[in-house]
Amino acid sequence: MHPILSAEHVTKVFAAGRGDPVVAVDDLSVDINEGEFVCLLGASGCGKSTMLNMFAGFTQPTNGTVCLRGTPITSIEPRCGMVFQSYALFPWKTVRGNVEFGLKVRRVSKDVRRERAQQFIDMVKLTGFEDHYPTELSGGMQQRVTLARLLANDPEVLLMDEPFAALDAMTRQVMQEELLRIHDANRKTTVFITHSIDEALILSNRIVVMSARPGRVKAILPNDLPSPRHVDVQLSPEYADLKRQIWQLVESEVRHHDETNN
Amino acid sequence: MVTLGPVDDTASAAVVTEQGDLRRKIAVPWMRLISLASVVTVMTLWYVSTEYGWILPIFLPKPATVWQEAQGAFAGGLLLTDVWMSSKRVFLGFALAGIVAIPLGVAMAIWAPAKAILDPFVSLLRPLPSITWIPLTMLWLGIGESQKVAIVFMGSWIYILLYTYESTKRVDPLLIRAARNLGARDIDVMYEVIFPGALPGIITGLKVTLAISWSCVLSAEMVAAQNGLGAMIWQAKDWGNLALVLVGMLSISITVLVADQVANRIERLLLPWERDRHQ
Ligand SMILES: Nc1ncnc2c1ncn2[C@@H]1O[C@H](COP(=O)(O)OP(=O)(O)OP(=O)(O)O)[C@@H](O)[C@H]1O
Ligand SMILES: [Mg+2]
Numbered sequence: 001m002h003p004i005l006s007a008e009h010v011t012k013v014f015a016a017g018r019g020d021p022v023v024a025v026d027d028l029s030v031d032i033n034e035g036e037f038v039c040l041l042g043a044s045g046c047g048k049s050t051m052l053n054m055f056a057g058f059t060q061p062t063n064g065t066v067c068l069r070g071t072p073i074t075s076i077e078p079r080c081g082m083v084f085q086s087y088a089l090f091p092w093k094t095v096r097g098n099v100e101f102g103l104k105v106r107r108v109s110k111d112v113r114r115e116r117a118q119q120f121i122d123m124v125k126l127t128g129f130e131d132h133y134p135t136e137l138s139g140g141m142q143q144r145v146t147l148a149r150l151l152a153n154d155p156e157v158l159l160m161d162e163p164f165a166a167l168d169a170m171t172r173q174v175m176q177e178e179l180l181r182i183h184d185a186n187r188k189t190t191v192f193i194t195h196s197i198d199e200a201l202i203l204s205n206r207i208v209v210m211s212a213r214p215g216r217v218k219a220i221l222p223n224d225l226p227s228p229r230h231v232d233v234q235l236s237p238e239y240a241d242l243k244r245q246i247w248q249l250v251e252s253e254v255r256h257h258d259e260t261n262n
Numbered sequence: 263m264v265t266l267g268p269v270d271d272t273a274s275a276a277v278v279t280e281q282g283d284l285r286r287k288i289a290v291p292w293m294r295l296i297s298l299a300s301v302v303t304v305m306t307l308w309y310v311s312t313e314y315g316w317i318l319p320i321f322l323p324k325p326a327t328v329w330q331e332a333q334g335a336f337a338g339g340l341l342l343t344d345v346w347m348s349s350k351r352v353f354l355g356f357a358l359a360g361i362v363a364i365p366l367g368v369a370m371a372i373w374a375p376a377k378a379i380l381d382p383f384v385s386l387l388r389p390l391p392s393i394t395w396i397p398l399t400m401l402w403l404g405i406g407e408s409q410k411v412a413i414v415f416m417g418s419w420i421y422i423l424l425y426t427y428e429s430t431k432r433v434d435p436l437l438i439r440a441a442r443n444l445g446a447r448d449i450d451v452m453y454e455v456i457f458p459g460a461l462p463g464i465i466t467g468l469k470v471t472l473a474i475s476w477s478c479v480l481s482a483e484m485v486a487a488q489n490g491l492g493a494m495i496w497q498a499k500d501w502g503n504l505a506l507v508l509v510g511m512l513s514i515s516i517t518v519l520v521a522d523q524v525a526n527r528i529e530r531l532l533l534p535w536e537r538d539r540h541q
Binding site: 091093 | 444535
């Protein structure tokens with residue numbers, strides 16, 4: 001089976017204004033298969049966002065290629081839809097206007113896009129808030145709007161950059177469950193960045209652990225925990241084993257990272 | 263100095279009511295009271311000092327004289343004609359400046375050659391006060407309406423241009439990225455992201471410039487005009503009618519304040535997503 005998304009020997013170097021250039025990603029290769037839910041896990045500054053930005057076509061690799069269905073991604077790729085860590089909602093558009101945006105710029109007729117937008121607004125449980133502006137919503141609600149905006153646009157791949165990092169624990173759990181439910185329903189390939197080992201364990205089919213800067217693949221672990229991953233799964237020995245394994249991988253990296261920074 | 267008291271006071275009261283936060287809600291009744299007290303104090307000082315002859319009428323007329331003069335000017339319809347003439351000139355020059363400068367400002371922000379072309383002229387023209395255009399515009403356009411409108415235009419367009427440029431530049435690049443990621447083309451990015459993103463800043467610029475436009479028209483009218491508030495003040499001075507000068511000054515303040523209120527209303531209509539900021 002061909003991977004839907006792949007990175008082949010990708011290196012990304014940022015030319016810093018002063019001082020040495022920063023190697024953000026170093027010779028990283030990874031294949032992502034259709035329908036998978038992959039979590040990218042790694043220390044802060046290890047190049048996770050950079051990697052995701054290359055998949056979305058916002059920046060190009062210095063060396064190597066990123067491909068969508070075998071063709072290199074060389075410009076912004078709407079088929080790889082992104083959820084930004086900082087929401088990036090249009091403040092001048094209502095919830096409905098934001099969710100309709102992708103359909104509107106593809107010239108979908110007004111009735112059709114209204115109906116589709118409504119479907120996704122209902123899905124993320126924002127019914128009744130259609131005419132609110134983003135500033136009138138809580139952080140969790142805004143993040144749900146970005147999710148609805150992305151899903152209504154129906155991209156082939158979902159890229160998510162720490163989408164739940166700013167949410168409180170309770171909202172985050174609700175959002176995780178919602179995301180899993182959506183993933184079970186439409187089997188969209190998802191690449192999800194997180195700092196949280198638990199989040200990775202609860203959401204993913206596969207976990208890519210990245211090394212500290214420069215970002216390389218440290219390990220790729222399949223996550224075969226049974227789903228749905230409710231509390232009983234989270235308390236099972238298998239969960240604890242996998243968590244310990246990942247923690248050891250990450251711990252050495254975090255320490256290494258701290259040392260290089262001090 | 264003393265005559266400017268009431269005018270200054272209204273201006274500072276307006277500033278107080280525009281700070282939109284919680285503190286304001288608590289502070290407003292008190293601040294209103296203090297504003298009122300300060301107006302009453304200055305008016306009393308004015309009344310007492312002129313009534314008892316501490317200040318001679320040739321330097322500062324009595325409040326009652328000013329009031330009579332105002333009634334007279336108002337009843338004859340002359341005052342309203344002057345307000346109307348000045349307003350019309352401001353509106354035409356200001357609208358023309360907006361029509362020209364907003365597209366140019368956007369162009370400068372999104373297309374580097376446009377900036378390269380306009381930059382030298384902006385740098386050269388910006389330091390010139392609008393009155394310096396009076397000789398040239400009179401030579402080219404005479405002393406009719408178009409000359410007044412031209413003065414307003416010349417004094418306003420650069421500010422609108424600069425505000426538009428700045429606010430277009432400052433549209434969050436992340437939002438442009440998000441739009442493109444959702445499949446937006448250049449034209450969509452322009453109409454759906456850059457323009458609405460720049461709009462609050464452009465409107466702020468227009469509001470600031472509107473006050474500047476008013477000062478332009480007044481100086482133009484003082485130099486060469488048959489009517490308008492600037493001409494009225496200047497003529498009143500020639501007749502030695504100081505009370506009428508004060509009436510003219512007060513009319514200017516009130517007219518500009520009313521124009522500002524109208525502008526605020528329009529702003530609220532155009533920027534519904536910022537309504538919590540305007541409350
Ligand atoms: N546009 C840029 N210009 C210069 N350097 C950059 C740029 N973007 C990222 N970097 C550098 O590349 C490295 C990786 O950044 P990146 O944002 O990918 O990290 P990250 O893994 O997403 O971190 P975090 O978890 O904190 O979000 C950092 O050291 C950063 O300083
Ligand atoms: Mg990041």
